[in-house]
Amino acid sequence: MKLTLEELNKTIMEMRTKGYLTEALKLADQGLLVALETNNYPNVLDLYYQKILVHHALGDTLCIVSLIHDYEAICQKYGSSKDLMHYYLVMSLIYDLVGIREKTVEMTKKSITYAHELQDPIMLVRCHNNLCYLEVEKGCTKEALRAGLLAREYNKSLARTLPDLAKLHAIRINNNLADVYILEGDFITGKALLDSTLTSDIIQHHKREKVAALFGYGFLYEKQNKLEEAVSYYKQAIELAQSYGDKAITKKVMRLLLNVLYQLDWRDKIFDVQREYIDLTEKMSVDNLLQQVMNLEFKRQKEKLEKKAHYDPLTGVLNRHFLDYELPEWLNVASMTQSYVCITVLDIDYFKLFNDMHGHLFGDRVLQLLANGLKEFLHEEDVKIIRYGGDEFILCMRHQDKDYIKSLVKNTHAYLLTLKLEQQHQSFPLKVSMGACVNDQKNYQFKELFELADSCLYQAKDNGRASYVLNELS
Template sequence: MDDIGAWRSGETLELTLEELNKTIMEMRTKGYLTEALKLADQGLLLALESNNYAYVLDLYYQKILVHHSLGDTISIVSLIYDYEAICEKYGTSKDLMHYYLVMSLIYDLVGVREKTVEMTKKSIVYAQELQDVMMLVRCHNNLCYLEVEKGCTKEALRAGLLAREFNKTLYETQPDLAILQDIRINNNLADVYVLEGDFVTGKALLDGSLTSDIIPHHKREKVAALFGYGFLYEKQHKLEEAVPYYQQAIELAKSYGDKPITKKVMRLLLNVLYQLDWRDEIFDVQREYIDLSEQMSVDNLLQQVMNLDFKRQKEKLERKAHYDPLTGVLNRHFLDHELHEWLNAAKMTQSYVCITVLDIDHFKLFNDVHGHLFGDMVLQLLADGLKDFLRGEDVKIIRYGGDEFIVCIRHQQMEYIKALVKHTHAHLLTLTLEKNQQIYPLKVSMGACINDRINYHYKDLFEQADSCLYQAKDNGRASYVIYELS
């Protein structure tokens, strides 16, 4: 497994990455985090090199979960930018489910509770849609923890018991992971029972966690159990008995660098020490707490996360300005403000450029006979057909106005562009829309102009492509015409 380079055979690449992904998850489950991280780094390089974005996303997700288990918040935040960008471009429902879980972990680590709950619930929606039992266990258990933090014991108990039910199903397919999830669920439910005053049940659950055969390999889960004991004794007003458990939890969290958990338990320990009036201990812990707070302030994680959120909101606004709200493709803003740079980049790399103009045959008839809502659906069908077929190509899709669209294509080979135009048109003619049990095929005419790697003037290329579009109409519609500059 260590020699990734030995696995670089084209036919086995998919299988290799699948096995690698599975192995990393098994390592995480068994607590071999450093080894899992090393393997994830190697696998990510291989997946990126082969443009296998499905596994790129899986491996980013694996890396982030390993860093979370290690308490390395800075690495998580630094990874999220690239992870989010790739997820937005190539992500499936599964990847969005993972992404929202990751964002919930980040918001939890910096203490933004409302966003943590919001992201967790979004992940649950996808998990329910996909019937992903593992994620349903994890997300409902996270909700249990979040409701405990808010002091909402009934909601916490409901979420924790739901996680436990889903975990019974997980035992059938992934028993090792289900055992680890049981410890996590029991740690959270123990806090619920302690808050409710059922100290016997709470202690029994924590005893189960600390005596588990796998707990020595899972420091984060052991910290949670030790913290749970401290919480248990504190709520029973056995303050002196609470102190050593909080101290053990702090030392263990410090051993693997988990600053957020260390700070959280220190705050609880200080509360107990103040009640005991143990002044020397208060001074030592308080000094360490202040030092840790200053370190975390230097890390500036909250600000980084808030900047990330601001950047996301800004991009949403920019997207609204640059994209057509009905079809989701670019609007004329791209032609007016960004196409010039796009063409210059093509000129610098001596790529061929093709400007393609297309519209829907007899579109006015759709609107007149079936109404404008149906017409909107036809426009969306065309836009989605273009986006799906041209995914991964170096293209820009623009709604020019009404039912007219422009596709700008760059490539090093003219023949490739000609084939792409031909196959794109053929694909669009396979699309259909249904209304009142009647099928309506999409009919599209297309004109294209491919440059000569000398003329990169949009106006010249567009006028020729537009002329080709009218030729396609004259040829009986539902056809395409390509012109090559020479």
Template sequence: MEQSDLILLQQKVGMLRAEGKYQETIDAGYKLLEIGMKLNDYKSILTAYMNNAASYYSIGAIEEAFENIDAHKELSDKHGDEADRLGTFNILFLLYEYNKEYADAKRTLKTTIELSKKLSHYNITSNAYSNYSHILLEEKDYNKALEMAEQGLQYAEIHEPKSPILKFRVKLNIAKSHILLGNVKESAALVQSMVDDPLLNSFIREKSQSYILQAIWYEEQKMYQEAFDSLTEAKVLAESYNDVHLLKTIQQKRCEMCDLIGDFETGYLVQKEYIELLNEIKDRDLAMSALKLNIKHRVAYIEGKADRDGLTGLYNRNYIQRKTNQWLNAAQETGESIVCIVFDIDSFKSFNDNYGHVYGDEVIKSVSKACSKALRSDDLIGRFGGDEFVVILRDTSLEDGFRVAKKLLKAVRNLTLTIENKSTTITVSMGVANNITSNASDFIGLFHSADNELYKAKENGKNQIGIG
């Protein structure tokens, strides 16, 4: 794939998520992930993880969202830049807030503020302060919430290009802090100016939130009818863009206001609307559950393909490396021996040169089948690339690993392929090593040791095993 095509796929993933097409985003994200891993393109991998995390969050699949965030953070720490790390913290906040893990949310926001200031991404700084204020409002720390929101406004004002809606969103928390602190005059003037702001003609969600804010102000003054009327305005706006979860909050408050007013007739009608809304939310949640289940099965299929070699059906290099590293990490605690067997087909180039690549592919497939049958079900075998294969044996001594290698060598020797009415035999050369004698702590180190033994076997005449 050309670099320009890869960039287009990155852009497609982001566009699909922006359009709310979460299943398509996740499918495209895993395709981008697969290609990125093959090409060692870290930016593509990070883009895939980030957009998949946000998509999983949007459909309520929080566990899967965290898995993608963890993978993003791990790769970002090793190969990403500071902007990639900032993206990680942004999405982490949403997940912590969703689970009401406010201590973790605040810790993440502090890091976001520090990093965004360093990068001069002042829109993110402003949002982070605003989100911090929101958490503090939930914790009823109104003075601190006001302080954080005011800092958010300062950074919104220095952000370039100018963004009036960025400043407005921070003001929502400033106004709410003033209301809950009992600053009647300050909050009244601020709320009224926000409700009347012509900017909101283009931002309906923020306009509905302004009316909710106005209702909170009226409720604090025990002006329950006015609070109900403001909530009704918010309801009409929320219905216009079909935000059922915001509507749920509004309808709950409208029911409360009817009780406080003593208007039971209106209260009955609002309660009826509320029940209908809950049924709609239930239907949507069922549809979302079906979507999550569908995505889970599709992703399992995509991941399965991503881990397999297209020609042989064996595991590919990425999976072998990932799994072996997991086993080696565990082995550092348990002291178990992990054996690596590396082998390739002797004189494989001659098969391609004399008979063509199609026949060469048949040779590779035949070797992979014969070796797979000779191994235990829990042994790991994969195609490393070209005509080279890797076998990983867990909890196996170097001597037992050598015995397995001899078994594989014999299985390949017993192969007979017919081409142009002539029988052709196949042999392989092998190298065997384990983590203990090689002192290897990761796949690369272990593979390198076994590959050195393979080289010795080739130098000594092929069709044999080197062991170290």
């Protein structure tokens, strides 16, 4: 029996939880091909996310960075709040791997905001545990303890529905909390948490988590000035990390091992580890990972500036720049492919009353409700949404089937009339008037189509508002 893409995504997560990473990666690759071929973007995003988490567990940072470009592009275009939450988590992992702490914290906190908004138990555990780790890195033990204990509480809820995943998260939380207690000098509690990790019945299937525990023991004994024991555990952590190719963790533990060897004045050992450390650093330089991530950041900042120029900051839809500079090419493509084009003009009935009675901030929320409704309803259609000015919006639609466009206009208007703004236990239904003009596969002149659509809008107003009028050229 073939699995659906939703079932496949769930299966991959279960395989990751059990440590079957290679098998999970193969399934994710197969599912991603199917999802891309069928333009099933929600599942495309889920499978990209699963692939990235598998590569992270394998310590394959280069693969994560190579995937993030396509993942980000699809997420920005088709992603929901859930996908953005996953995206920010992934970015926090990448920034952490290259040591850009400020961006790591920023991305983690963005992911946490979405996790709280969506009440996603898995992400609430993961994000707060990541924050615990980051606060440990900064030496902020109080903040780290707070985040770690929060992660533990959320994990108790998770255990009721996903016990296997909760068991894995418990190991990760204990590893991070152990570091907190060790920094605070509570070596007994720290050791007890690490002991619980290494005696877990699932730890042999999770090398990354076992490396973290071995590293924790090294840290514990170093803080107790039991340096020879620290060397032993740091070495075990390095060997295990090397066994599955995790360069970032290997380098981190080698640096700590060198510090202990200097304290012991073990010169021969220092020379050997230094040589390995330099070789590893050179290999990571060849990978040029930091430069790739910085290029990614530069590209993102550039796109932000471009978006600021092309998009309306209040509603997030296109501004008049599209009409002035990009619409001619869009219409040219429609003409070449002999697609039908529909220009639709719409506005909010009695919008001025919203501002006069409830204030301009309320009016802004009404505009955002309308824009978000349009984006949500039309996200799979070949439609450009433009804020023309004030409460007036333009939709530029194209499709091979004229009847499809006519139905889309009708259904879009019906959907907008279902939108309501809730405030202080009151409900404010959205009333929208709409005028549309569908071309005849001959007239592709925006000005003429717009004027006809605008005329239809006024007819809709005259008809009593909250209605639409469509002009069909023939």
